[in-house]
Amino acid sequence: MSIGKRRPKPNRAQLRSFPSVTLQQNRTARQRARIVSFSLIALTVLVTSAIVHGSGPPFVYRLGQRPEREIRVKVKEFRIRNQTKTSNERQAAADQVPLVMINDPAPIKDLAERLDDLTVTIAKSQHYEDVDPTVVSTWKLKREAYLDVKAATDTPQRRDNLHVQIAKAFAPLLDAGVLGPGALPRNEESSRTLAIRDVGQSADEARIFPRERVVPERIVKPDGPVAKEFVAAFTPSRVGETLFQLVADRLDGRPTLSFDQEETARLREIARNAVGEKYDPFREGQVLVEQGQAIGEEQLILLRMEHDTAISELTYGEKFQRALGVLALVSSLFILAGFYVARHERRIASDLGRIAMLCALVVLCVGVVRLLANQAWNAELIPVAAAAMILAIAYNPNFGLMATFALSILTCMALGTGISHFLILLGGTAAGVLGLNDVRTRTKLIKVGATSAAVYLILTWAAGLWEHQPIELIRSDGLWRAGWGLMAGFFMGGSLPFLENAFGIVTGISxxxxxxxxxxxxxxxxxxxxxxxxxxxxxxxxxxxxxxxxxxxxxxxxxxxxxxxxxxxxxxxxxxxxxxxxxxxxxxxxxxxxxxxxxxxxxxxxxxxxxxxxxxxxxxxxxxxxxxxxxxxxxxxxxxxxxxxxxxxxxxxxxxxxxxxxxxxxxxxxxxxxxxxxxxxxxxxxxxxxxxxxxxxxxxxxxxxxxxxxxxxxxxxxxxxxxxxxxxxxxxxxxxxxxxxxxxxx
The missing domain is CATH 1.10.3210 (Hypothetical protein af1432)
Incomplete structure (x- = not known):
């Protein structure tokens, strides 16, 4: 009886499967993707470390802050510019510059020539009555003055000597000039010295005179220096006194000096620039802020100068050590986050695009924190809260909490703040992240922002009271942080559609x-x-x-x-x-x-x-x-x-x-x-x-x-x-x- 052919068993060798070309290609592609992923993460670690490190240790003091211990100078010495002292000394140097005056001696020369003509007229006359009445009235010539001049010109030799003496007497007046009323601006009337040069002369040829020497009311005084110089030019001196009395009434109406404002301003500016900056020295160990003293504007400037000096004195070795420490800490955080992602977020670990987006978000967040570091508004909450909320919505609140922890540490490292600031950042942001388990309405994000704001406010007050900070500073910080927390909710609500497209987020709303x-x-x-x-x-x-x-x-x-x-x-x-x-x-x-x-x-x-x-x-x-x-x-x-x-x-x-x-x-x-x-x-x-x-x-x-x-x-x-x-x-x-x-x- 035939039972037919039995179904042949497949050859055992045929049961073995060998990697096909496609499998090998897939394996190669996965290996390349891993290499690219690790390279991208390594680059992110380096960039993040560079941002956190910045130019050196961060400046941690703030206006109104009350330190728990006194703050002393840690560098050997630093100097701070004394603006008041510098300004005063520069102004003093400018005030020492004489006013530049331009002298036009023509009126004095004319007066000297007319006086010389008068002596000639008197010498030619026989009697006082022979002098032209116009000349007498013009010069207010009295008989006694006529007789003195007549006696000094009774011989040709004495007449020639008188002409020489008149020229010699007017030489000082021609050299110094006469200052007329209103020649100086009101703000310059207190100047004590004048730099006088004749028309056409250069600035180097200017002569320095005291202001009293050219003031008309001082020139005409009989016992003044001008009168003495004038009288000293004549022999006998009685003739000089007589001639000076005739000239004195006319000097007041013949000003020769004019103020050169531009040249004076130029010389004063040169004098100001010649005075260097004045500094006050602060040496190592000197107390800058007492224990429990609130930091004011002056103390803050000193602390900033001391900090900048300390950074400038860092050696390359010290900078390298600090950079190495920052790199190790940042790498540890990324390794911790990497283990979490590999174990609990496989869709991130297996997707190069998600890894790249996550790395970009971290770098952007830390970069914005660094940009906002010098502000007193506590605005660093915005990038941290926004980044953590984005990740919580994109993936899950647990991942958002992990990101909150890491970003809070990176922020505190970048700003140089302590445990209190870390707790405020972590607590307030975590309160918002925990409420993002399911976003089905737009108002949910606003409520989450309000929750974060409330927690920020409470934790700020708790930390401030714990550190004995001034109530004004606590109130200001609390209001700023609460406001930023609320703004984070509004920001997330308005930008959610764009974030969904950028990150591939699927929210309850979508x-x-x-x-x-x-x-x-x-x-x-x-x-x-x-x-x-x-x-x-x-x-x-x-x-x-x-x-x-x-x-x-x-x-x-x-x-x-x-x-x-x-x-x-x-x-x-x-x-x-x-x-x-x-x-x-x-x-x-x-x-x-x-x-x-x-x-x-x-x-x-x-x-x-x-x-x-x-x-x-x-x-x-x-x-x-x-x-x-x-x-x-x-x-x-x-x-x-x-x-x-x-x-x-x-x-x-x-x-x-x-x-x-x-x-x-x-x-x-x-x-x-x-x-x-x-x-x-x-x-x-x-x-x-x-x-x-x-x-x-x-x-x-x-x-x-x-x-x-x-x-x-x-x-x-x-x-x-x-x-x-x-x-x-x-x-x-x-x-x-x-x-x-x-x-x-x-």
């Missing part, structure tokens, strides 16, 4: 907008595949309840469920939920072809999602909701058809599996379970609670044994809770109903 029935994809799904739409709505309801049961993102699962089967709308009648009243399209197809159609709805859904710009997290749910599960019906159908044909090829199970990937998040795992149990529950003829419980347990256990949840992060306890939630939801959907008696017609 999810609710996607879940609106007016979305084009959902409307098209209702029109083309109403059965699939009904199935999606039900899956969304039971999946959301299960997600909230274990603390996952229920809204994300629900909206993801609405879109998870949108690929079916391209071939709706090949799926059983849309085959009501029509023939089975798979009846005349090979199982392998049917499998390709069934599996294809995942790829079609991903393509449709990207065409309509769905968020990546929704697309991930579409792509992962079947994982690598087996299309069991067609796999078994293929085996059944090949069972009677011994020559048929072995049915490869891999050909009947979805391409995956397996669920990478808890939400994707929940959606997979909800999808399969909801579809299978429709096949129950009598969906009693026990049957529903058995069906749900069987389907979940099968996928658990198949390893579908290995990469989702779900624990066995969470899977058990999800199972209980799904059972409860399905029992509620298929609950028993009261049978009403048939209505009788009339």
């Amino acid at each position: 999810l609710l907008e996607l879940g609106d029935n007016t979305h084009p994809l959902l409307q098209e799904l209702v029109r083309r595949a109403p059965g699939t739409h009904n199935h999606s709505i039900t899956v969304g309801a039971i999946a959301e309840a299960a997600a909230e049961r274990i603390g996952a993102n229920g809204l994300l699962v629900r909206i993801g469920a609405y879109f998870h089967d949108i690929g079916k709308m391209l071939k709706p009648h090949y799926f059983i939920e849309n085959q009501v009243g029509s023939t089975n399209r798979h009846a005349n197809l090979a199982p392998a072809m049917s499998t390709l159609i069934i599996i294809g709805h995942v790829k079609d859904g991903v393509d449709l999602g990207r065409q309509h710009h769905l968020p990546e997290r929704i697309i991930d749910l579409i792509e992962q909701h079947h994982g690598t599960t087996l299309v069991e019906y067609f796999y078994h159908e293929a085996n059944r058809r090949n069972g009677g044909n011994p020559d048929a090829a072995v049915v490869q199970e891999s050909a009947f599996r979805y391409p995956g990937p397996k669920p990478q998040t808890k939400e994707a795992g929940i959606l997979m379970m909800s999808d399969c149990v909801e579809s299978a529950s429709r096949t129950l003829s009598e969906p009693t609670p026990s049957r529903i419980e058995g069906l749900v347990s069987e389907l979940i256990d099968k996928r658990l044994r198949d390893g579908q949840f290995d990469e989702s992060g779900l624990t066995l306890r969470e899977i058990a809770e999800i199972r209980d939630s799904l059972i409860k939801s399905l029992i509620g959907i298929y609950h028993g109903r009261v049978k009403y008696p048939e209505q009788r017609t009339a």
